[in-house]
Amino acid sequence: xxxxxxxxxxxxxxxxxxxxxxxxxxxxxxxxxxxxxxxxxxxxxxxxxxxxxxxxxxxxxxxxxxxxxxxxxxxxxxxxxxxxxxxxxxxxxxxxxxxxxxxxxxxxxxxxxxxxxxxxxxxx
Amino acid sequence: xxxxxxxxxxxxxxxxxxxxxxxxxxxxxxxxxxxxxxxxxxxxxxxxxxxxxxxxxxxxxxxxxxxxxxxxxxxxxxxxxxxxxxxxxxxxxxxxxxxxxxxxxxxxxxxxxxxxxxxxxxxxxxxxxxxxxxxxxxxxxxxxxxxxxxxxx
Numbered sequence: 660x661x662x663x664x665x666x667x668x669x670x671x672x673x674x675x676x677x678x679x680x681x682x683x684x685x686x687x688x689x690x691x692x693x694x695x696x697x698x699x700x701x702x703x704x705x706x707x708x709x710x711x712x713x714x715x716x717x718x719x720x721x722x723x724x725x726x727x728x729x730x731x732x733x734x735x736x737x738x739x740x741x742x743x744x745x746x747x748x749x750x751x752x753x754x755x756x757x758x759x760x761x762x763x764x765x766x767x768x769x770x771x772x773x774x775x776x777x778x779x780x781x782x783x
Numbered sequence: 784x785x786x787x788x789x790x791x792x793x794x795x796x797x798x799x800x801x802x803x804x805x806x807x808x809x810x811x812x813x814x815x816x817x818x819x820x821x822x823x824x825x826x827x828x829x830x831x832x833x834x835x836x837x838x839x840x841x842x843x844x845x846x847x848x849x850x851x852x853x854x855x856x857x858x859x860x861x862x863x864x865x866x867x868x869x870x871x872x873x874x875x876x877x878x879x880x881x882x883x884x885x886x887x888x889x890x891x892x893x894x895x896x897x898x899x900x901x902x903x904x905x906x907x908x909x910x911x912x913x914x915x916x917x918x919x920x921x922x923x924x925x926x927x928x929x930x931x932x933x934x935x936x
Contacts, residue, residue, distance in 0.1 A: 714889050714890050720809060
């Protein structure tokens with residue numbers, strides 16, 4: 660799925676990275692906890708989050724997250740956008756909540772980066 | 784760039800400076816990219832370095848982060864001046880944390896830092912003295928045969 664398709668599905672506003680909307684997104688993850696993102700994400704994912712600060716951008720860069728979507732109409736300030744531009748990480752914003760936005764993408768078949776390990780083990 | 788000899792560089796990290804938190808790990812990542820290290824290894828080193836850097840920003844006064852790269856391994860040493868860790872065994876448990884609300888608002892402080900470093904490193908050593916500081920040292924092997932099996936995600 661391309662970032663442009665995700666942007667349309669989630670009625671996104673694009674804060675930066677307009678020229679990168681044709682990038683491919685392989686996985687999805689949603690969290691406000693950056694340590695969880697660092698622990699359970701994979702390269703090539705999109706991150707949905709309600710956490711709007713520079714740590715979100717540093718985490719995305721370190722964990723090789725392709726793009727970030729801020730939920731519930733949250734807007735990044737200019738420092739955050741500048742950092743994201745520097746790191747070539749597109750930033751988008753959706754009016755949907757974290758739960759709704761995740762659900763919309765999950766329904767299209769976008770795989771999660773955070774596998775439910777316990778269920779997987781129980782089912783063999 | 785080809786690595787014929789070992790390479791070393793140090794970065795300063797300042798406690799409580801949340802705005803710059805992540806810069807040292809970013810520098811480490813850029814160096815490894817430039818050298819042409821495998822992307823999976825880069826990601827593991829970067830994640831472990833970032834968690835170690837956040838620990839300094841959240842808890843310590845200051846620290847130096849030193850990266851040493853040789854043909855065989857990448858070693859990171861984060862030596863801080865700070866409160867130290869009372870109980871290292873407890874601090875290694877996922878979910879255990881002494882973080883404040885401010886730290887949690889930054890998306891950290893959920894008791895995942897040291898466990899995340901362990902998850903990504905092949906070897907981890909922590910030395911700490913209460914009231915003085917903590918030294919976190921971790922190694923990621925570059926030689927396939929030297930690695931102790933595949934790491935969990």
